[in-house]
Amino acid sequence: MTMTDASCCTTSRRRFLGTAAAAGALIGFGADQISTQLAYAAGPYSGDVFVLLSLRGGFDGLSAIVPAFDADYYAARPTIAVPRSQLLGDDPRFGLHPALKPLLPLWNAGTFGAIHAAGQPTPNRSHFAAMEELERAAPGTSVRTGWLNRVLGGLGATTPMNGMAVGSFMPARVMAGPSPELDLSSIDGFTLAGEAKYQPMTATMTGLYAGVPGIMGDTATRLTSALGTMKTATAAQPASSTQYPTTPLGKALRDVARLVKSDVGLMSACVDSGDWDMHENLGTAAPGKKMYDNLTQLAAALAAFAADLGPDTMKRVTLVTVSEFGRRVAENGSAGLDHGYGNAMLMLGGSINGGQVHGTWPGLGDRSLVDGDLKVTTDYRAVIAEILQKRCGLTNVGSVFPNVTPTTLGVVKAR
Amino acid sequence: MTLSPATSRITRRRVVGGTAAVGAALVVPAVVSSSAASAAAAIELVPADADLHLLRRATYGLTAASVAEIRRIGRSAWLDRQLDPASIRDDRGADIATRFPLAGASNDTLKARVKAGTLKQYAWDAMYQTGYAAMSRAIWSERQLFEVMVDFWSNHLNVTCPSSDVWDSRPDYDRTVIRAYAFGRFADMLKASAKHPAMLTYLDNRFSTKTAPNENYGRELLELHTVGLVYSESDVKNAARLLTGLTVDWNTGNYKYAATTHATGPVSIMGFSHPNATTADGEPGSLQLLDYLALHPATARRIATKLCVRFVSDTPPDTLVTRLAKVYLDNGSAIVPVLRALFTSTEFAASRGQKARTPYEDLVASVRALALTPDASGTKGMEALYYYASNAGQGPMAWATPDGYPDVESAWSSPSGLLTRWNAHLNLAAGYWPTELTRPASLFTELIGPLPATYGALVDTLAQRLFGQNLSTAHRATATAYFSKTPADPLKSTDSAVGWAFPYLVACLLNSPYFGIR
Numbered sequence: 001m002t003m004t005d006a007s008c009c010t011t012s013r014r015r016f017l018g019t020a021a022a023a024g025a026l027i028g029f030g031a032d033q034i035s036t037q038l039a040y041a042a043g044p045y046s047g048d049v050f051v052l053l054s055l056r057g058g059f060d061g062l063s064a065i066v067p068a069f070d071a072d073y074y075a076a077r078p079t080i081a082v083p084r085s086q087l088l089g090d091d092p093r094f095g096l097h098p099a100l101k102p103l104l105p106l107w108n109a110g111t112f113g114a115i116h117a118a119g120q121p122t123p124n125r126s127h128f129a130a131m132e133e134l135e136r137a138a139p140g141t142s143v144r145t146g147w148l149n150r151v152l153g154g155l156g157a158t159t160p161m162n163g164m165a166v167g168s169f170m171p172a173r174v175m176a177g178p179s180p181e182l183d184l185s186s187i188d189g190f191t192l193a194g195e196a197k198y199q200p201m202t203a204t205m206t207g208l209y210a211g212v213p214g215i216m217g218d219t220a221t222r223l224t225s226a227l228g229t230m231k232t233a234t235a236a237q238p239a240s241s242t243q244y245p246t247t248p249l250g251k252a253l254r255d256v257a258r259l260v261k262s263d264v265g266l267m268s269a270c271v272d273s274g275d276w277d278m279h280e281n282l283g284t285a286a287p288g289k290k291m292y293d294n295l296t297q298l299a300a301a302l303a304a305f306a307a308d309l310g311p312d313t314m315k316r317v318t319l320v321t322v323s324e325f326g327r328r329v330a331e332n333g334s335a336g337l338d339h340g341y342g343n344a345m346l347m348l349g350g351s352i353n354g355g356q357v358h359g360t361w362p363g364l365g366d367r368s369l370v371d372g373d374l375k376v377t378t379d380y381r382a383v384i385a386e387i388l389q390k391r392c393g394l395t396n397v398g399s400v401f402p403n404v405t406p407t408t409l410g411v412v413k414a415r
Numbered sequence: 416m417t418l419s420p421a422t423s424r425i426t427r428r429r430v431v432g433g434t435a436a437v438g439a440a441l442v443v444p445a446v447v448s449s450s451a452a453s454a455a456a457a458i459e460l461v462p463a464d465a466d467l468h469l470l471r472r473a474t475y476g477l478t479a480a481s482v483a484e485i486r487r488i489g490r491s492a493w494l495d496r497q498l499d500p501a502s503i504r505d506d507r508g509a510d511i512a513t514r515f516p517l518a519g520a521s522n523d524t525l526k527a528r529v530k531a532g533t534l535k536q537y538a539w540d541a542m543y544q545t546g547y548a549a550m551s552r553a554i555w556s557e558r559q560l561f562e563v564m565v566d567f568w569s570n571h572l573n574v575t576c577p578s579s580d581v582w583d584s585r586p587d588y589d590r591t592v593i594r595a596y597a598f599g600r601f602a603d604m605l606k607a608s609a610k611h612p613a614m615l616t617y618l619d620n621r622f623s624t625k626t627a628p629n630e631n632y633g634r635e636l637l638e639l640h641t642v643g644l645v646y647s648e649s650d651v652k653n654a655a656r657l658l659t660g661l662t663v664d665w666n667t668g669n670y671k672y673a674a675t676t677h678a679t680g681p682v683s684i685m686g687f688s689h690p691n692a693t694t695a696d697g698e699p700g701s702l703q704l705l706d707y708l709a710l711h712p713a714t715a716r717r718i719a720t721k722l723c724v725r726f727v728s729d730t731p732p733d734t735l736v737t738r739l740a741k742v743y744l745d746n747g748s749a750i751v752p753v754l755r756a757l758f759t760s761t762e763f764a765a766s767r768g769q770k771a772r773t774p775y776e777d778l779v780a781s782v783r784a785l786a787l788t789p790d791a792s793g794t795k796g797m798e799a800l801y802y803y804a805s806n807a808g809q810g811p812m813a814w815a816t817p818d819g820y821p822d823v824e825s826a827w828s829s830p831s832g833l834l835t836r837w838n839a840h841l842n843l844a845a846g847y848w849p850t851e852l853t854r855p856a857s858l859f860t861e862l863i864g865p866l867p868a869t870y871g872a873l874v875d876t877l878a879q880r881l882f883g884q885n886l887s888t889a890h891r892a893t894a895t896a897y898f899s900k901t902p903a904d905p906l907k908s909t910d911s912a913v914g915w916a917f918p919y920l921v922a923c924l925l926n927s928p929y930f931g932i933r
Contacts, residue, residue: 126638170832176825183830191834192834193842199897199916201923207893208894211887216824274815280619333625334622
């Protein structure tokens with residue numbers, strides 16, 4: 001493992017959303033925005049498909065990637081720490097939660113890995129504000145776009161098929177911005193009723209939204225322009241041997257895999273996984289307990305995704321997880337964990353340097369914590385920047401993450 | 416409680432072609448396609464009609480009856496009547512309550528049913544019935560503004576329905592907290608929510624202990640229910656401590672105050688302080704805190720803002736927010752005076768065209784526009800509508816996180832969401848699904864009346880009925896082109912546009928941007 005000891009990072013909490021209550025003020029693309037649309041001629045995209053998996057609610061990275069060597073972990077969690085005897089993997093310092101067993105072969109093969117003590121540059125323990133900042137990813141600037149939309153811009157995206165938020169009926173904020181993208185609830189559901197030979201429903205809709213500006217016109221245009229292309233993806237099916245779980249995450253990753261296989265131009269996809277906000281009864285590492293069950297579902301979906309695409313295709317797919325914050329180091333009186341700070345990021349992909357925990361371990365002693373929480377020693381944006389640079393061919397990461405220098409951790413292989 | 420994927424979608428800031436203002440949908444230049452001269456015509460998506468503007472905002476959508484009523488008695492009398500729901504005879508509302516007997520059922524009622532063997536322990540039936548009833552009332556209750564506000568408060572003090580652990584308390588919460596105070600004082604609603612088993616369970620306060628208080632409710636009480644994101648971590652910790660002891664009796668499932676689990680010691684929260692000296696201080700101290708927070712200027716401003724976002728604009732004018740916050744405080748958090756001030760304001764009058772329908776509002780408005788009524792008997796069709804809303808991502812009261820559904824257009828501007836709405840319009844208009852609702856004897860007669868002379872006149876008549884506005888010249892031609900006709904082409908009673916294909920034209924107009932505006 002490559003984790004070293006050190007400490008860093010500011011602890012002052014920043015308030016960037018003074019008027020968050022106004023909920024949805026539509027803010028324009030001001031002159032001070034970073035330009036992300038690069039000028040190079042758009043050839044076929046040959047970089048990795050970058051998949052962002054957001055673990056909503058505050059993922060407890062300390063339960064997933066357990067610092068078994070740190071006695072303070074066991075002291076802080078008398079009832080819900082994962083015992084050393086249950087941990088998976090042969091790393092003497094960090095062990096995998098037993099519910100991640102389906103991913104152990106990938107871990108051993110180096111295609112599943114983690115970065116620990118990662119997170120946002122400053123603590124933010126509000127779900128809603130922390131998520132907003134996580135997805136804007138440009139603290140201290142007036143940038144209002146989602147960072148994944150800026151990635152699409154940097155990679156030269158030209159059609160909504162280049163970037164997709166899969167699995168929801170609502171737009172993904174991380175993909176919001178001027179570059180084209182599509183919010184796709186499901187491939188099979190993306191069909192317009194009433195369309196027939198003498199019933200030109202799509203054309204009629206195109207006409208009825210002609211000249212309508214703003215959000216309404218834009219949404220309708222993206223919809224009508226994508227209806228035809230999506231038929232291509234409908235044909236792609238999972239490998240017959242692959243069983244995806246029937247969870248929302250399983251269904252969404254199944255569709256991401258179909259988009260990859262059908263070669264519709266996907267550069268990046270984002271997918272969500274919910275229910276990680278475990279204030280109460282996070283539980284021991286046993287079936288029927290919240291963390292165990294959620295990790296079981298997560299591992300099943302990720303393992304199916306990797307198996308479905310197969311080793312060759314996975315060589316050009318990189319998936320990473322993010323969450324708005326980690327959870328408090330010490331358990332509360334209801335065997336749960338309140339909102340915290342530093343966290344683990346998980347990585348899956350054929351070209352990652354997995355089977356190990358990257359990063360700098362800050363320790364869990366009282367003096368190492370930030371208000372009771374794991375310190376952040378690695379900015380999540382720097383990790384993602386390293387991946388985008390090495391795997392996706394993004395040349396100007398500063399256009400995505402202002403003032404961020406990519407990590408040199410070697411989390412992925414160079415192309 | 417749990418946080419689900421949907422939380423990321425709160426406030427999408429889509430950047431669209433530099434047209435930042437949502438209200439720009441109102442009057443815009445439209446480029447006439449294939450015209451080299453690109454002559455600009457104005458697209459007016461909503462009519463300059465104050466009656467219809469009020470109906471679109473204060474109800475779930477136009478019906479022939481509601482338009483006739485407001486024309487007859489005027490806006491002022493119409494608003495007075497809606498703000499006094501008990502004065503409105505509501506046979507449909509009463510019928511809905513009869514059809515869904517478990518909607519709003521008390522914990523004791525459900526326990527008795529379980530004991531009698533007519534309901535399974537932990538069954539979600541009562542939560543679902545509460546949801547079915549909510550959508551049915553939104554569609555068919557005469558007390559429209561009241562139902563709109565029930566939806567508003569259900570989101571503001573969200574307890575996800577259905578969700579696990581509140582099977583026996585969430586229906587009661589709807590009746591005794593949300594509906595009971597929807598036109599009352601917010602301070603009373605807030606206190607009722609704080610002591611309700613549904614909220615105590617959903618945000619974990621029932622599990623909080625004095626040794627290591629659970630911060631979940633304390634934080635969301637400040638951030639979501641009252642002052643907003645102006646609190647400190649110390650405020651959260653102090654609130655969590657003061658609130659320990661407010662819990663649920665494991666035997667009865669009802670609220671109780673447990674002094675033995677209360678954390679004593681002085682607390683300070685957002686300018687409120689309490690010595691909290693004894694274990695008996697938790698309950699009265701908490702209620703004092705809740706009163707303090709409900710009447711905090713930051714809360715007044717937040718609720719005024721949310722009401723304006725609901726009824727006026729996604730980016731409401733600061734003047735109106737400031738004025739409504741003052742009305743709120745002057746009236747001790749009573750909501751009716753705030754609503755009256757809002758709907759009679761010049762800012763409201765000027766906000767025509769500035770709100771778009773969410774998927775739920777779209778579905779409810781569609782059923783109203785199509786003059787569909789409840790099943791002849793039973794509830795299958797009504798239940799199907801609820802699942803339609805769920806499939807569109809907005810089942811009533813079902814938002815998974817404590818912040819409630821977002822109420823701005825940008826949060827719902829998804830191609831997949833729009834597609835679901837379009838498909839629903841056709842299914843509803845043609846009666847493909849659900850099949851159990853009662854339909855007009857003839858949809859054509861209901862929506863059009865006597866046969867119009869031309870295809871253009873057909874489109875005009877339908878557009879007037881559905882949204883009180885004619886389509887632009889180009890859009891009108893697009894609509895008739897669906898039948899390979901021009902607006903001037905004569906319409907014959909034997910044409911498919913009058914027969915089997917008429918619902919397709921209805922769907923096209925319901926799909927159009929004209930219907931999407933609230």
